Amino acid sequence: MELTAFFSSGDGWGQPRVLDVGLIESLRFNPPAGHTDLQVAIALTRLLHHDFVSYGTNGQGRHLDDESVPIVIKAHRAVLERLALTAPAWPFRTFDGPRGFGTYWRDNDMSGSWKARRDCIEQLLGPTRDALEDLQELEYERRFTKGPSGSFKNLIFAADGEKPQIVLRDAVNNDVEIVRHADTCLVYTDPPPPQGLTWRQMVAWWTKNHQPDADAKSAADGLYRRLYRSLDSSPEQLLMITYCARYAEAGGFDLPALIPQVYLHYDPYSRRSGKQSGALYRQRMDFLLLAPDRSRIVIEVDGVQHYGIADPPDEKGRVTHRAVPRLYAEMVAEDRRLRLAGYEIYRFGGWELTTPGGEQILDAFFTELLARHQKPTL
Numbered sequence: 001m002e003l004t005a006f007f008s009s010g011d012g013w014g015q016p017r018v019l020d021v022g023l024i025e026s027l028r029f030n031p032p033a034g035h036t037d038l039q040v041a042i043a044l045t046r047l048l049h050h051d052f053v054s055y056g057t058n059g060q061g062r063h064l065d066d067e068s069v070p071i072v073i074k075a076h077r078a079v080l081e082r083l084a085l086t087a088p089a090w091p092f093r094t095f096d097g098p099r100g101f102g103t104y105w106r107d108n109d110m111s112g113s114w115k116a117r118r119d120c121i122e123q124l125l126g127p128t129r130d131a132l133e134d135l136q137e138l139e140y141e142r143r144f145t146k147g148p149s150g151s152f153k154n155l156i157f158a159a160d161g162e163k164p165q166i167v168l169r170d171a172v173n174n175d176v177e178i179v180r181h182a183d184t185c186l187v188y189t190d191p192p193p194p195q196g197l198t199w200r201q202m203v204a205w206w207t208k209n210h211q212p213d214a215d216a217k218s219a220a221d222g223l224y225r226r227l228y229r230s231l232d233s234s235p236e237q238l239l240m241i242t243y244c245a246r247y248a249e250a251g252g253f254d255l256p257a258l259i260p261q262v263y264l265h266y267d268p269y270s271r272r273s274g275k276q277s278g279a280l281y282r283q284r285m286d287f288l289l290l291a292p293d294r295s296r297i298v299i300e301v302d303g304v305q306h307y308g309i310a311d312p313p314d315e316k317g318r319v320t321h322r323a324v325p326r327l328y329a330e331m332v333a334e335d336r337r338l339r340l341a342g343y344e345i346y347r348f349g350g351w352e353l354t355t356p357g358g359e360q361i362l363d364a365f366f367t368e369l370l371a372r373h374q375k376p377t378l
Helices: 021-026 037-056 068-082 101-107 114-144 199-209 216-228 234-248 268-273 325-340 358-372
Strands: 155-157 165-170 175-180 186-188 259-266 279-290 296-302 308-310 321-323 343-349
Touching: 021 068, 037 068, 037 101, 037 114, 068 199, 101 114, 199 216, 216 234, 234 279, 234 296, 234 358, 325 343, 343 358
Parallel strands: 296 343
Antiparallel strands: 155 186, 155 259, 165 175, 259 279, 279 296, 308 321
16 A cells, blocks of 8 residues: 555645545544555554654655644554554654654653664564564465465354354355355454454454444443353353453453354465365364464363263153263364364363352463463564
């Protein structure tokens, strides 16, 4: 995306181009038609880097002024958050004035050194630029390395009625279709962000597609209730309640989203092996987390149906279960296949979550899991 896309022509012949403030403010919510968040983030990063370096050296060639800089910084932050990247922590918000770059460099002994001022901007925006370049490389690999291209329904999940029936219509382009009970499930059609899928991003998707007039808190509550309805058992419900309580804590909206009852997941990274298309078939994953370090984490809550079948009730109506080695073998075989595709799998026995200490078990597990899979430091 070229920097000129952010500007409109001046009022007269030969007048300089002026910032399209309406366009910049709209970037806080969506990229413009025909462009991606990645393209927008790269262009905004270049714009901010260019103008602050120019101000700190010769002062020539700047596109922005003190009124427009905060608007661009806000848009830049919003786009980076949609990409699951940490935005720079700006110690100044304008060029001049009490909160300006000029005041900052004078207060930090940079007045006599253009290099020090350029290095200051590089320290602020360099890590963001490097992270965006990494995302560009991943995008290149998805488009031009071996493996199919085309649209794909990435996540089919959270059925709260009849289970969806899914067919693969086009094995080349990985086009899938839900042929029955599409109304009972949710379908996340956006490409999964390279650095995980956060609760904030899930809420934004839900708001756009299901509650367009809701504020963030109301949308988050609506999404949570909808996901909770898809759960089959009290151990699964306890797991979701325990994890999702963290959304209410400071920074909770930026935790990985806990996605329940996943019926189909498309993972572009698994195509690197050249052994499969990236379509991962499993009758259902109980829970899926797409972590910020690009780990893909499956959490299963195993009831007795995972390893046994019920015998007929006895004369007192009691039901017992008989172990079936075939069911266990099928389960661990699928686990092996997912692990080879790069997934981590964690299993809980349903029984251990029904004990008085079940919540504490889950809370300790999630604390350790999230610490292990933190967002990489930029």
